[in-house]
Amino acid sequence: MTDQDTAVPVLRATGLVKTHRAARGGAEVRAVRGVDLGVGRGDFVAVTGPSGAGKSTLLHLLAGLRRPDAGEIHLDGRRVDTLREADWAVLRRRRIGIVFQTGNLVSDLTVADNIELPALLAGHSARAARERREELLTDLGLADRADAAPAALSGGERQRAALARALVNDPDLLFADEPTGSLDSRSAREVLALLTRHHAKGRTIVLVTHDARVAGSADRVVSLFDGLITDDARVDDTPPARGIRDVLDLGG
Amino acid sequence: MRLPLLALLAKEPAHGYELKQALEQTFGAAYPRANIGQVYVTLGRLEKAGLIEGRDVAQDGKPDKRVYAITDTGRQEVAKWLSEPSEGPRVRDEFFLKLVLAPETQLADRLTLINNQRRHYLNVMRGLNRMAAEERGNQVSQLLIEGAVLHLQADLDWLERCQEELT
Numbered sequence: 454m455t456d457q458d459t460a461v462p463v464l465r466a467t468g469l470v471k472t473h474r475a476a477r478g479g480a481e482v483r484a485v486r487g488v489d490l491g492v493g494r495g496d497f498v499a500v501t502g503p504s505g506a507g508k509s510t511l512l513h514l515l516a517g518l519r520r521p522d523a524g525e526i527h528l529d530g531r532r533v534d535t536l537r538e539a540d541w542a543v544l545r546r547r548r549i550g551i552v553f554q555t556g557n558l559v560s561d562l563t564v565a566d567n568i569e570l571p572a573l574l575a576g577h578s579a580r581a582a583r584e585r586r587e588e589l590l591t592d593l594g595l596a597d598r599a600d601a602a603p604a605a606l607s608g609g610e611r612q613r614a615a616l617a618r619a620l621v622n623d624p625d626l627l628f629a630d631e632p633t634g635s636l637d638s639r640s641a642r643e644v645l646a647l648l649t650r651h652h653a654k655g656r657t658i659v660l661v662t663h664d665a666r667v668a669g670s671a672d673r674v675v676s677l678f679d680g681l682i683t684d685d686a687r688v689d690d691t692p693p694a695r696g697i698r699d700v701l702d703l704g705g
Numbered sequence: 706m707r708l709p710l711l712a713l714l715a716k717e718p719a720h721g722y723e724l725k726q727a728l729e730q731t732f733g734a735a736y737p738r739a740n741i742g743q744v745y746v747t748l749g750r751l752e753k754a755g756l757i758e759g760r761d762v763a764q765d766g767k768p769d770k771r772v773y774a775i776t777d778t779g780r781q782e783v784a785k786w787l788s789e790p791s792e793g794p795r796v797r798d799e800f801f802l803k804l805v806l807a808p809e810t811q812l813a814d815r816l817t818l819i820n821n822q823r824r825h826y827l828n829v830m831r832g833l834n835r836m837a838a839e840e841r842g843n844q845v846s847q848l849l850i851e852g853a854v855l856h857l858q859a860d861l862d863w864l865e866r867c868q869e870e871l872t
Contacts (some may be wrong), residue, residue, distance in 0.1 A: 688828060
């Protein structure tokens, strides 16, 4: 990372607060209680923490899916938390890709159309959208599933299709909420390999995860507890002195 | 190492170096590398206990090599080993001792201990991810890594519980 990149993080949140109000006079829950977070270009950040810690809420705030009660969000130095919904919609089409745990594909469109749709919505020509779609289908190993309905896909395929859809407009920033949460071990590895590959190509990734493999692939792990960041750790490639042996001590 | 070596010899006679290689090829890079000295020492003990028999075989231009074959007693020992359920790994209690005792010492606080421990686990996890990518194609190795990953996941989940309760 160069000094310039450090100077203007691609994403910067300061003092974020979000309180959920339960319906009909229920108790208030302060899901995010004052979070400062800067994400540099090309960072791969995993947010971890127990359920109820505010991870998903934080991700939804950062991706503009919900508005904070207090605090600011800046994208490339420009304040965005004050934008109207229509402007956020444009940002999410052009600059931000989002993947949810369950994939959220449109059920009555084919896999190919699901992937192509955001490109058309973003104003790309039909031809450009189709080219990009084909590229991603091949890249994500879905070429032979292009005409399938989402319901006919396995969990891993569905998640890869959702990833393709999130990537079709080549977003600077990819957000993912528990992208391996509903997957078996093998499918989780496939999705993880894809995320790692796209990170290596320079894409900025911020995801929420409870999966240790995903957190271990990120180069920064932010721990969220009770709505606050309690640790922000860089995970580097220095192999632990005897860590792997500890886990793999088979005895015998 | 004693019983895995004996189990390998239940298949066919072999010398020490062949056994070391068989262990490494079967289990892959995820398995702690066998120390050749330890293999020879273990084979010596197995022979003394009557579980295997060694025989010196002459080699051209090299010192004799000792080839070991399993005995009937050895075969029974392997059968017994295979028939018994194995103990699961115990909770890593050293970290827990530190965590519980830290505040009393006034030398470290719990959140710092938990954060350091999590960072350590994440580094190990990163190593396992890398190893899983390198060992693609070795099924035994992949399963071994997956087992380690699941243990590590449990360690991380437990750490979260500790943080929820103790900080």
